[in-house]
Amino acid sequence: MGEAIADTEQEKRVVHYSSKQKILLVGEGNFSFASCLAKGFGSAKNMVAASLDSRESVLAKYSNAAPRNLTELEDMGCVILHEVDVHTMSQHPLLLDQLFDRIVFNFPHAGFVFMENQKSQIKLHQDLVRRFFNSACEMLKGSGEVHVTHKTSHPFSKWEIVKLAEEVGLCLVEEASFSRGDYPGYLNKRGSGKKCNRTFPIGLCSTYKFAKLPLLEFSQTTL
Numbered sequence: 001m002g003e004a005i006a007d008t009e010q011e012k013r014v015v016h017y018s019s020k021q022k023i024l025l026v027g028e029g030n031f032s033f034a035s036c037l038a039k040g041f042g043s044a045k046n047m048v049a050a051s052l053d054s055r056e057s058v059l060a061k062y063s064n065a066a067p068r069n070l071t072e073l074e075d076m077g078c079v080i081l082h083e084v085d086v087h088t089m090s091q092h093p094l095l096l097d098q099l100f101d102r103i104v105f106n107f108p109h110a111g112f113v114f115m116e117n118q119k120s121q122i123k124l125h126q127d128l129v130r131r132f133f134n135s136a137c138e139m140l141k142g143s144g145e146v147h148v149t150h151k152t153s154h155p156f157s158k159w160e161i162v163k164l165a166e167e168v169g170l171c172l173v174e175e176a177s178f179s180r181g182d183y184p185g186y187l188n189k190r191g192s193g194k195k196c197n198r199t200f201p202i203g204l205c206s207t208y209k210f211a212k213l214p215l216l217e218f219s220q221t222t223l
Contacts, residue, residue, distance in 0.1 A: 012040060012041045012042060013040075014036065014041065014183070015182050016102075016176065016207065016209070017037055019042070019043060019046065020046070021046060021101035022046050022100050022101045022102075022141075023037070023047050023048070023100060023103075023104065024047075024048045024050070024095075024098075024102070024103045024104070024139065025047065025050065025104045025106075026050045026084060026086050026089060026103070026104070026105050026132070027050075027051070027052065027086065027105050027106065027107075028049050028050060028051045029051070029188070030058070030061075030062035030066045030069060031049055031051070031058070031065075031066060031069040031070055031073060032069055032185055032186045032187050033104075033183060033186045034049035034069070034073055034078060035072060035073060035185060036183045036184055036185045036186045037183075038072070038073055038076045038078060039072075039184075040184075043076055043077060044073050044076035044077045045076070045077035045078075047077075047078045047079070048078070048079040048081065048100075049073060049078055049079070049080055049081070050082070050084035051081075051082050051084065052083065052084065052085060053082060053083070054083050055070075055080075055082045058070070058082065065187070079094070081095075086105065086128070086131065086132040086135060086136075087128075087132070087135060088135065089136075089139070090135045090136075090138040095139065099140065099141045100139055100140060100141060101141055101143075101144045101145070102144060102145055102146075102147060103139060103144070103145075104146075104147045105129075105146075105147070105148050105149075106148075106149040106188065107150065107151075107188055107202070108129050108132065108148065108150070110124035110125045110127070110128040111124070116155050117155040122155065122158050122159060125159050126160070126164060129148065129161060130164045130168070132148075133146065133164060133168045133170055137168055137169060140212060142212070143211075144211070144212075145173060145209050145210060145211050146165070146170060146209075146211075147207055147208065147209050147210075148161060148207070149178050149206070150206065150208060151204065151205045152204045152205055152206050153203050153204050161208055162208065165208075165210045169212060169213050170211065170213065171210060171211060171212075171213045172208060172209070172210055173210060174209045175206045175207075175208055175209075176206060176209065177205075177207075178205045178206055178207045180202060188202060
């Protein structure tokens with residue numbers, strides 16, 4: 001993967017993100033969020049976009065948008081990866097030893113096993129997010145940030161996103177209100193089951209921005 005875009009090129013921004021940042025997007029569905037950023041930047045040379053699904057599954061699930069999004073992203077220089085598990089992504093052969101300015105996971109979800117308000121389901125979600133944070137820490141530049149966009153209403157507030165991040169040495173930098181309208185073309189998808197290609201109401205939600213705690217401070221908080 002190429003180096004960061006040269007400083008002589010004009011910086012372009014899409015909300016929290018800059019064309020000069022090296023960005024990893026995980027948990028992509030139809031790749032519409034990645035597409036939005038790439039179009040806003042006019043380039044995707046600094047981006048890696050990854051899905052848990054195989055390429056064949058992505059194309060089948062999101063046949064109305066994914067083929068176009070993937071083609072456009074690749075034409076703009078984005079590295080597209082499939083079958084990337086956020087639990088083990090730091091060990092992926094194409095991500096090994098890479099460091100990022102921003103690592104983004106929008107609306108993480110462990111799948112529809114129990115009802116959303118059941119403790120067992122919440123625990124599954126927490127385990128997913130905790131293990132994502134743990135992997136992301138290994139892939140983050142010193143001044144980088146991990147972003148998780150998440151619903152803030154009940155029962156999603158019970159995931160305790162901030163606490164999960166703190167457990168692995170990340171501290172909350174900012175909680176920013178999220179509006180899908182700020183990202184033209186982005187459509188959040190359910191991702192699994194017969195209704196995988198349907199959007200879901202996001203209601204009140206935020207983008208949580210986390211950064212690494214200084215090593216000394218982290219060691220003191222874990223004593």
